[in-house]
Amino acid sequence: MMAENVPLTTIADAVGTPAYVYSSATLKRHYEVFEQGLSGMDSLIAYSVKANSNIAVLAVLAKLGAGADVVSGGELVRALKAGIPANKIVFSGVGKTRDEMRAALEAGIYQFNVESLPELHALNECAVAIKTKARIAFRINPDISAGGHAKISTGKAENKFGIDITTAIDAYAEAAQLPGILVAGIDMHIGSQIVELAPFAAAIDKGLELIKNLRAEGHDISNFDIGGGLGIPYVEDADAPPLPIEYGRMIAEKVQGHNLKMIFEPGRMIAGNAGILLSKVEYVKTGGARKFLIIDAAMNDLIRPALYNAHHDIEPVAQRNSDGITTPCDVVGPVCETGDTFTEQRDLPDMQAGDLLVIHSAGAYGAVQSSQYNTRPLIPEVLVSGDQFKVVRERPKVEDILKTENIPDWV
Numbered sequence: 447m448m449a450e451n452v453p454l455t456t457i458a459d460a461v462g463t464p465a466y467v468y469s470s471a472t473l474k475r476h477y478e479v480f481e482q483g484l485s486g487m488d489s490l491i492a493y494s495v496k497a498n499s500n501i502a503v504l505a506v507l508a509k510l511g512a513g514a515d516v517v518s519g520g521e522l523v524r525a526l527k528a529g530i531p532a533n534k535i536v537f538s539g540v541g542k543t544r545d546e547m548r549a550a551l552e553a554g555i556y557q558f559n560v561e562s563l564p565e566l567h568a569l570n571e572c573a574v575a576i577k578t579k580a581r582i583a584f585r586i587n588p589d590i591s592a593g594g595h596a597k598i599s600t601g602k603a604e605n606k607f608g609i610d611i612t613t614a615i616d617a618y619a620e621a622a623q624l625p626g627i628l629v630a631g632i633d634m635h636i637g638s639q640i641v642e643l644a645p646f647a648a649a650i651d652k653g654l655e656l657i658k659n660l661r662a663e664g665h666d667i668s669n670f671d672i673g674g675g676l677g678i679p680y681v682e683d684a685d686a687p688p689l690p691i692e693y694g695r696m697i698a699e700k701v702q703g704h705n706l707k708m709i710f711e712p713g714r715m716i717a718g719n720a721g722i723l724l725s726k727v728e729y730v731k732t733g734g735a736r737k738f739l740i741i742d743a744a745m746n747d748l749i750r751p752a753l754y755n756a757h758h759d760i761e762p763v764a765q766r767n768s769d770g771i772t773t774p775c776d777v778v779g780p781v782c783e784t785g786d787t788f789t790e791q792r793d794l795p796d797m798q799a800g801d802l803l804v805i806h807s808a809g810a811y812g813a814v815q816s817s818q819y820n821t822r823p824l825i826p827e828v829l830v831s832g833d834q835f836k837v838v839r840e841r842p843k844v845e846d847i848l849k850t851e852n853i854p855d856w857v
Protein backbone atom coordinates (compact mmCIF):
# COMPACT_ATOMS: atom_id res chain seq x y z
CA MET A 447 0.00 0.00 0.00
CA MET A 448 1.28 3.40 -0.94
CA ALA A 449 0.83 6.97 0.16
CA GLU A 450 0.94 8.64 -3.25
CA ASN A 451 4.16 7.12 -4.66
CA VAL A 452 5.75 6.22 -1.33
CA PRO A 453 5.36 2.70 0.06
CA LEU A 454 4.01 2.81 3.61
CA THR A 455 6.70 0.32 4.59
CA THR A 456 9.31 2.94 3.64
CA ILE A 457 7.67 5.47 5.94
CA ALA A 458 7.37 2.95 8.77
CA ASP A 459 11.06 2.06 8.41
CA ALA A 460 12.09 5.71 8.39
CA VAL A 461 9.95 7.17 11.17
CA GLY A 462 8.64 4.17 13.09
CA THR A 463 5.06 3.50 14.08
CA PRO A 464 2.54 4.67 15.01
CA ALA A 465 2.53 7.68 12.70
CA TYR A 466 0.03 9.85 10.88
CA VAL A 467 0.57 10.04 7.13
CA TYR A 468 -1.06 12.76 5.03
CA SER A 469 -1.27 13.09 1.27
CA SER A 470 -0.79 16.60 -0.05
CA ALA A 471 -2.30 15.57 -3.41
CA THR A 472 -5.49 14.47 -1.63
CA LEU A 473 -5.65 17.64 0.46
CA LYS A 474 -5.32 19.60 -2.76
CA ARG A 475 -7.94 17.51 -4.56
CA HIS A 476 -10.44 17.91 -1.73
CA TYR A 477 -9.89 21.64 -1.58
CA GLU A 478 -10.29 22.00 -5.34
CA VAL A 479 -13.40 19.82 -5.47
CA PHE A 480 -14.95 21.95 -2.76
CA GLU A 481 -13.94 25.15 -4.52
CA GLN A 482 -15.37 23.93 -7.82
CA GLY A 483 -18.61 23.09 -6.04
CA LEU A 484 -18.93 26.74 -5.07
CA SER A 485 -18.34 28.15 -8.51
CA GLY A 486 -20.51 31.10 -9.36
CA MET A 487 -20.75 32.19 -5.73
CA ASP A 488 -18.83 35.01 -4.11
CA SER A 489 -17.18 32.90 -1.43
CA LEU A 490 -14.38 32.46 1.07
CA ILE A 491 -13.24 28.98 2.03
CA ALA A 492 -12.01 29.31 5.60
CA TYR A 493 -10.54 25.87 6.29
CA SER A 494 -11.40 24.85 9.83
CA VAL A 495 -7.95 24.63 11.38
CA LYS A 496 -9.15 22.50 14.30
CA ALA A 497 -9.58 19.48 12.00
CA ASN A 498 -5.87 19.24 11.28
CA SER A 499 -3.72 22.15 12.31
CA ASN A 500 -0.26 20.96 11.31
CA ILE A 501 1.42 23.98 9.74
CA ALA A 502 2.55 21.94 6.73
CA VAL A 503 -1.06 20.97 6.05
CA LEU A 504 -2.08 24.61 6.47
CA ALA A 505 0.69 25.68 4.12
CA VAL A 506 -0.55 23.28 1.40
CA LEU A 507 -3.99 24.85 1.71
CA ALA A 508 -2.65 28.41 1.94
CA LYS A 509 -0.95 27.92 -1.42
CA LEU A 510 -4.30 27.01 -2.93
CA GLY A 511 -5.79 30.25 -1.67
CA ALA A 512 -7.54 28.94 1.43
CA GLY A 513 -8.52 31.12 4.34
CA ALA A 514 -8.87 29.79 7.87
CA ASP A 515 -11.46 29.39 10.58
CA VAL A 516 -9.61 29.53 13.90
CA VAL A 517 -10.92 28.97 17.41
CA SER A 518 -7.98 30.02 19.56
CA GLY A 519 -5.02 32.34 19.68
CA GLY A 520 -2.84 29.31 19.06
CA GLU A 521 -4.64 28.40 15.86
CA LEU A 522 -4.38 32.02 14.74
CA VAL A 523 -0.60 31.91 15.14
CA ARG A 524 -0.46 28.65 13.18
CA ALA A 525 -2.61 29.97 10.33
CA LEU A 526 -0.53 33.14 9.99
CA LYS A 527 2.72 31.21 10.21
CA ALA A 528 1.57 28.88 7.43
CA GLY A 529 0.98 31.86 5.16
CA ILE A 530 -2.79 32.26 5.37
CA PRO A 531 -3.44 35.99 5.05
CA ALA A 532 -5.15 37.67 8.01
CA ASN A 533 -7.83 39.07 5.74
CA LYS A 534 -9.00 35.51 5.03
CA ILE A 535 -9.22 34.46 8.68
CA VAL A 536 -12.42 34.18 10.69
CA PHE A 537 -12.37 33.60 14.42
CA SER A 538 -15.06 31.31 15.87
CA GLY A 539 -15.56 29.97 19.37
CA VAL A 540 -17.77 30.47 22.36
CA GLY A 541 -15.11 31.56 24.84
CA LYS A 542 -12.59 33.85 23.14
CA THR A 543 -10.41 35.58 25.71
CA ARG A 544 -9.50 39.26 25.55
CA ASP A 545 -5.90 38.35 24.82
CA GLU A 546 -7.03 36.28 21.86
CA MET A 547 -9.30 39.08 20.63
CA ARG A 548 -6.48 41.61 20.86
CA ALA A 549 -4.10 39.36 18.92
CA ALA A 550 -6.71 38.82 16.21
CA LEU A 551 -7.50 42.54 15.99
CA GLU A 552 -3.83 43.39 15.75
CA ALA A 553 -3.37 40.81 13.01
CA GLY A 554 -6.32 42.37 11.16
CA ILE A 555 -8.48 39.29 10.70
CA TYR A 556 -11.49 39.34 8.43
CA GLN A 557 -14.32 38.54 10.84
CA PHE A 558 -15.15 37.57 14.39
CA ASN A 559 -18.03 35.15 14.79
CA VAL A 560 -19.50 36.37 18.05
CA GLU A 561 -21.46 33.97 20.19
CA SER A 562 -22.92 36.07 23.02
CA LEU A 563 -23.60 39.63 24.14
CA PRO A 564 -20.94 39.59 26.88
CA GLU A 565 -18.44 38.52 24.23
CA LEU A 566 -19.64 41.33 21.97
CA HIS A 567 -18.95 43.90 24.68
CA ALA A 568 -15.54 42.47 25.45
CA LEU A 569 -14.63 42.62 21.77
CA ASN A 570 -15.90 46.18 21.51
CA GLU A 571 -13.71 47.23 24.44
CA CYS A 572 -10.66 45.55 22.93
CA ALA A 573 -11.24 47.21 19.56
CA VAL A 574 -11.84 50.65 21.05
CA ALA A 575 -8.67 50.32 23.16
CA ILE A 576 -6.56 49.93 20.06
CA LYS A 577 -8.63 52.35 17.99
CA THR A 578 -9.94 49.88 15.50
CA LYS A 579 -13.20 48.21 14.62
CA ALA A 580 -13.97 44.50 14.73
CA ARG A 581 -15.96 43.18 11.80
CA ILE A 582 -18.49 40.76 13.24
CA ALA A 583 -21.14 38.21 12.48
CA PHE A 584 -23.27 36.81 15.26
CA ARG A 585 -23.33 33.06 15.38
CA ILE A 586 -26.98 32.26 15.19
CA ASN A 587 -28.32 29.12 16.74
CA PRO A 588 -31.01 28.04 14.27
CA ASP A 589 -32.36 25.26 16.48
CA ILE A 590 -31.68 22.54 13.95
CA SER A 591 -30.32 19.18 14.96
CA ALA A 592 -27.64 17.68 12.74
CA GLY A 593 -24.41 15.79 12.96
CA GLY A 594 -22.92 12.37 13.21
CA HIS A 595 -23.02 12.09 17.01
CA ALA A 596 -24.63 13.92 19.93
CA LYS A 597 -21.21 15.23 20.97
CA ILE A 598 -20.69 16.97 17.63
CA SER A 599 -24.11 18.39 16.83
CA THR A 600 -24.19 22.04 17.75
CA GLY A 601 -27.25 23.74 16.30
CA LYS A 602 -29.93 22.85 18.82
CA ALA A 603 -31.35 25.54 21.08
CA GLU A 604 -30.05 23.68 24.13
CA ASN A 605 -26.46 23.60 22.85
CA LYS A 606 -24.02 26.16 24.21
CA PHE A 607 -23.38 27.72 20.81
CA GLY A 608 -24.46 31.00 19.31
CA ILE A 609 -27.32 33.29 20.14
CA ASP A 610 -30.92 32.27 19.93
CA ILE A 611 -32.39 33.12 16.55
CA THR A 612 -35.42 34.64 18.24
CA THR A 613 -33.30 37.29 19.99
CA ALA A 614 -31.00 38.02 17.06
CA ILE A 615 -32.69 41.25 15.99
CA ASP A 616 -32.09 42.77 19.43
CA ALA A 617 -28.48 41.60 19.49
CA TYR A 618 -27.78 43.27 16.15
CA ALA A 619 -29.43 46.49 17.33
CA GLU A 620 -27.13 46.46 20.34
CA ALA A 621 -24.05 45.74 18.22
CA ALA A 622 -24.85 48.59 15.83
CA GLN A 623 -24.53 51.06 18.74
CA LEU A 624 -21.00 50.06 19.65
CA PRO A 625 -18.10 52.17 18.37
CA GLY A 626 -15.67 49.25 18.09
CA ILE A 627 -18.01 46.96 16.17
CA LEU A 628 -18.84 46.78 12.51
CA VAL A 629 -21.77 44.49 11.76
CA ALA A 630 -21.01 42.51 8.62
CA GLY A 631 -22.96 39.30 8.56
CA ILE A 632 -24.46 36.25 10.14
CA ASP A 633 -22.83 32.94 10.99
CA MET A 634 -24.09 29.43 11.66
CA HIS A 635 -22.57 26.03 12.29
CA ILE A 636 -25.08 23.29 12.93
CA GLY A 637 -22.87 20.27 13.47
CA SER A 638 -20.26 17.97 12.03
CA GLN A 639 -20.30 14.77 9.93
CA ILE A 640 -23.66 15.75 8.44
CA VAL A 641 -24.47 13.28 5.68
CA GLU A 642 -27.55 14.82 4.14
CA LEU A 643 -28.35 18.19 2.60
CA ALA A 644 -31.69 18.80 4.31
CA PRO A 645 -30.37 20.27 7.60
CA PHE A 646 -28.08 22.64 5.72
CA ALA A 647 -30.97 23.69 3.51
CA ALA A 648 -33.21 24.32 6.51
CA ALA A 649 -30.50 26.36 8.26
CA ILE A 650 -29.89 28.45 5.15
CA ASP A 651 -33.57 29.20 4.79
CA LYS A 652 -33.68 30.40 8.38
CA GLY A 653 -30.54 32.44 7.81
CA LEU A 654 -31.88 34.12 4.68
CA GLU A 655 -35.08 35.03 6.48
CA LEU A 656 -33.07 36.60 9.28
CA ILE A 657 -30.88 38.48 6.80
CA LYS A 658 -34.00 39.91 5.17
CA ASN A 659 -35.25 41.11 8.54
CA LEU A 660 -31.88 42.52 9.56
CA ARG A 661 -31.57 44.42 6.29
CA ALA A 662 -35.07 45.79 6.81
CA GLU A 663 -33.81 47.15 10.16
CA GLY A 664 -31.04 48.94 8.27
CA HIS A 665 -28.11 46.60 8.98
CA ASP A 666 -25.55 46.21 6.25
CA ILE A 667 -25.38 42.41 6.03
CA SER A 668 -23.00 41.24 3.35
CA ASN A 669 -21.57 37.96 4.73
CA PHE A 670 -23.31 34.66 5.38
CA ASP A 671 -20.98 32.16 7.06
CA ILE A 672 -22.58 28.74 7.10
CA GLY A 673 -19.84 26.97 9.03
CA GLY A 674 -18.56 23.51 8.25
CA GLY A 675 -20.08 20.12 8.71
CA LEU A 676 -20.27 18.32 5.39
CA GLY A 677 -19.65 14.66 6.21
CA ILE A 678 -17.25 12.26 4.57
CA PRO A 679 -17.38 8.53 3.82
CA TYR A 680 -15.82 6.54 6.65
CA VAL A 681 -16.81 3.16 5.28
CA GLU A 682 -15.49 2.17 1.89
CA ASP A 683 -18.18 1.36 -0.66
CA ALA A 684 -20.98 2.40 1.71
CA ASP A 685 -23.47 5.11 0.87
CA ALA A 686 -21.51 8.27 0.32
CA PRO A 687 -22.55 11.61 1.81
CA PRO A 688 -23.61 14.32 -0.64
CA LEU A 689 -20.84 15.44 -2.94
CA PRO A 690 -19.44 18.96 -2.53
CA ILE A 691 -20.85 19.78 -5.95
CA GLU A 692 -24.37 18.89 -4.78
CA TYR A 693 -23.89 20.83 -1.56
CA GLY A 694 -22.58 23.83 -3.52
CA ARG A 695 -25.38 23.70 -6.05
CA MET A 696 -28.06 23.58 -3.37
CA ILE A 697 -26.57 26.58 -1.60
CA ALA A 698 -25.95 28.55 -4.80
CA GLU A 699 -29.59 28.16 -5.76
CA LYS A 700 -30.78 29.39 -2.39
CA VAL A 701 -28.52 32.41 -2.07
CA GLN A 702 -28.64 33.50 -5.70
CA GLY A 703 -29.72 37.12 -6.03
CA HIS A 704 -29.25 37.84 -2.31
CA ASN A 705 -26.01 39.71 -2.84
CA LEU A 706 -24.07 37.81 -0.19
CA LYS A 707 -20.51 36.70 0.24
CA MET A 708 -20.69 33.11 1.44
CA ILE A 709 -18.15 31.88 3.96
CA PHE A 710 -17.53 28.15 4.37
CA GLU A 711 -15.57 26.49 7.17
CA PRO A 712 -14.93 22.94 5.98
CA GLY A 713 -12.57 20.85 8.08
CA ARG A 714 -13.21 17.12 7.92
CA MET A 715 -14.18 17.26 4.25
CA ILE A 716 -10.71 18.57 3.37
CA ALA A 717 -8.51 16.63 5.79
CA GLY A 718 -10.38 13.50 6.89
CA ASN A 719 -9.69 11.21 3.99
CA ALA A 720 -6.32 12.81 3.25
CA GLY A 721 -4.73 11.03 6.20
CA ILE A 722 -4.24 7.62 7.73
CA LEU A 723 -2.88 6.32 10.98
CA LEU A 724 -0.10 3.82 10.30
CA SER A 725 0.33 1.29 13.06
CA LYS A 726 1.84 -2.11 13.72
CA VAL A 727 0.48 -5.28 15.29
CA GLU A 728 2.39 -5.94 18.51
CA TYR A 729 0.66 -9.13 19.55
CA VAL A 730 -2.15 -11.37 18.43
CA LYS A 731 -3.96 -12.70 21.45
CA THR A 732 -6.25 -15.68 21.05
CA GLY A 733 -7.47 -18.46 23.25
CA GLY A 734 -10.15 -16.51 25.12
CA ALA A 735 -13.58 -15.43 24.01
CA ARG A 736 -12.23 -13.15 21.35
CA LYS A 737 -9.30 -12.64 19.04
CA PHE A 738 -7.43 -9.43 19.84
CA LEU A 739 -5.04 -7.58 17.60
CA ILE A 740 -3.01 -5.51 20.03
CA ILE A 741 -1.53 -2.67 18.03
CA ASP A 742 0.99 0.03 18.86
CA ALA A 743 -1.48 2.89 18.35
CA ALA A 744 -3.88 3.73 21.14
CA MET A 745 -6.79 5.92 22.16
CA ASN A 746 -4.38 8.72 23.04
CA ASP A 747 -3.28 8.80 19.37
CA LEU A 748 -6.77 8.57 17.84
CA ILE A 749 -9.60 9.05 20.29
CA ARG A 750 -12.52 9.07 17.85
CA PRO A 751 -13.58 5.43 18.35
CA ALA A 752 -13.44 5.75 22.14
CA LEU A 753 -15.13 9.15 22.27
CA TYR A 754 -17.77 8.93 19.55
CA ASN A 755 -17.94 5.20 18.78
CA ALA A 756 -16.56 6.27 15.43
CA HIS A 757 -15.93 3.75 12.69
CA HIS A 758 -12.58 3.75 10.89
CA ASP A 759 -11.80 1.21 8.21
CA ILE A 760 -8.80 -0.95 9.13
CA GLU A 761 -6.65 -2.79 6.64
CA PRO A 762 -3.29 -4.57 6.57
CA VAL A 763 -0.59 -2.77 4.59
CA ALA A 764 0.28 -6.05 2.86
CA GLN A 765 -2.18 -8.93 2.50
CA ARG A 766 -0.71 -12.19 3.81
CA ASN A 767 -2.88 -14.25 1.49
CA SER A 768 -5.42 -13.66 -1.20
CA ASP A 769 -7.96 -16.27 -0.12
CA GLY A 770 -10.36 -13.59 1.15
CA ILE A 771 -10.72 -15.37 4.51
CA THR A 772 -11.42 -13.05 7.42
CA THR A 773 -11.96 -13.61 11.12
CA PRO A 774 -13.70 -11.41 13.68
CA CYS A 775 -11.13 -9.38 15.63
CA ASP A 776 -11.05 -6.72 18.28
CA VAL A 777 -8.39 -4.17 17.44
CA VAL A 778 -7.11 -2.62 20.65
CA GLY A 779 -4.31 -0.42 21.89
CA PRO A 780 -1.99 -0.85 24.87
CA VAL A 781 -3.66 1.73 27.15
CA CYS A 782 -5.10 0.31 30.36
CA GLU A 783 -8.74 1.03 29.56
CA THR A 784 -11.35 -1.11 27.88
CA GLY A 785 -12.28 2.00 25.89
CA ASP A 786 -8.92 1.77 24.16
CA THR A 787 -10.58 -0.19 21.38
CA PHE A 788 -10.55 0.76 17.71
CA THR A 789 -13.12 -1.82 16.73
CA GLU A 790 -14.87 -4.90 18.07
CA GLN A 791 -15.64 -8.12 16.23
CA ARG A 792 -14.63 -6.70 12.85
CA ASP A 793 -13.99 -9.24 10.11
CA LEU A 794 -10.36 -8.71 9.16
CA PRO A 795 -7.86 -10.62 7.04
CA ASP A 796 -5.03 -12.51 8.67
CA MET A 797 -2.53 -10.28 10.46
CA GLN A 798 0.42 -11.38 12.55
CA ALA A 799 2.70 -9.69 15.07
CA GLY A 800 4.95 -7.23 13.25
CA ASP A 801 2.51 -6.58 10.40
CA LEU A 802 1.73 -2.99 9.50
CA LEU A 803 -1.87 -1.87 9.33
CA VAL A 804 -3.68 1.26 8.32
CA ILE A 805 -6.50 2.99 10.14
CA HIS A 806 -8.25 5.01 7.45
CA SER A 807 -9.94 8.43 7.43
CA ALA A 808 -7.74 9.72 10.24
CA GLY A 809 -6.61 13.00 8.71
CA ALA A 810 -9.23 15.08 10.55
CA TYR A 811 -9.65 15.16 14.34
CA GLY A 812 -6.89 12.59 14.71
CA ALA A 813 -3.53 14.13 15.57
CA VAL A 814 -5.18 17.31 16.85
CA GLN A 815 -7.11 15.41 19.50
CA SER A 816 -4.20 13.27 20.63
CA SER A 817 -2.68 13.37 24.08
CA GLN A 818 0.27 11.94 25.93
CA TYR A 819 -1.89 9.79 28.21
CA ASN A 820 0.11 6.91 29.67
CA THR A 821 3.20 9.02 28.84
CA ARG A 822 3.00 7.93 25.28
CA PRO A 823 4.74 10.69 23.32
CA LEU A 824 2.71 12.36 20.55
CA ILE A 825 3.25 10.45 17.36
CA PRO A 826 4.91 11.88 14.27
CA GLU A 827 3.01 13.38 11.37
CA VAL A 828 4.34 12.78 7.88
CA LEU A 829 3.39 14.68 4.74
CA VAL A 830 3.77 12.97 1.39
CA SER A 831 3.94 14.59 -2.02
CA GLY A 832 4.55 12.35 -5.02
CA ASP A 833 7.63 10.31 -4.20
CA GLN A 834 8.82 12.53 -1.37
CA PHE A 835 7.87 12.57 2.27
CA LYS A 836 8.82 14.64 5.26
CA VAL A 837 8.21 14.41 8.99
CA VAL A 838 6.15 17.54 9.64
CA ARG A 839 5.82 16.94 13.37
CA GLU A 840 8.47 15.03 15.20
CA ARG A 841 7.97 12.42 17.87
CA PRO A 842 9.05 13.99 21.15
CA LYS A 843 11.32 12.02 23.44
CA VAL A 844 10.13 11.17 26.93
CA GLU A 845 12.88 13.48 28.21
CA ASP A 846 11.30 16.34 26.22
CA ILE A 847 8.00 15.68 27.98
CA LEU A 848 9.64 15.57 31.39
CA LYS A 849 11.51 18.83 30.76
CA THR A 850 8.26 20.73 31.28
CA GLU A 851 7.67 19.20 34.71
CA ASN A 852 9.55 19.75 37.92
CA ILE A 853 9.64 18.47 41.46
CA PRO A 854 9.39 21.32 44.01
CA ASP A 855 12.33 21.36 46.43
CA TRP A 856 9.83 21.17 49.32
CA VAL A 857 8.61 17.75 48.24
Ligand code: LLP
Binds near residue numbers: 673676712715754
Ligand atom coordinates in the same frame (compact mmCIF):
# COMPACT_ATOMS: atom_id res chain seq x y z
N1 LLP B 1 -16.79 25.64 12.08
C1 LLP B 1 -17.07 25.52 13.39
C2 LLP B 1 -17.53 26.69 14.12
C3 LLP B 1 -16.89 24.28 14.04
O1 LLP B 1 -17.15 24.17 15.33
C4 LLP B 1 -16.44 23.17 13.29
C5 LLP B 1 -16.24 21.86 13.93
C6 LLP B 1 -16.16 23.35 11.92
C7 LLP B 1 -16.36 24.59 11.35
C8 LLP B 1 -15.64 22.23 11.06
O2 LLP B 1 -16.56 21.22 10.93
P1 LLP B 1 -16.30 20.02 9.90
O3 LLP B 1 -16.37 20.60 8.51
O4 LLP B 1 -14.97 19.47 10.17
O5 LLP B 1 -17.39 19.07 10.18
N2 LLP B 1 -13.91 16.01 16.95
C9 LLP B 1 -15.12 15.65 16.26
C10 LLP B 1 -15.61 16.80 15.38
C11 LLP B 1 -15.81 18.08 16.09
C12 LLP B 1 -16.27 19.19 15.21
C13 LLP B 1 -16.22 20.49 15.94
N3 LLP B 1 -16.53 21.64 15.13
C14 LLP B 1 -14.89 14.38 15.47
O6 LLP B 1 -13.80 13.82 15.54
O7 LLP B 1 -15.80 13.91 14.79
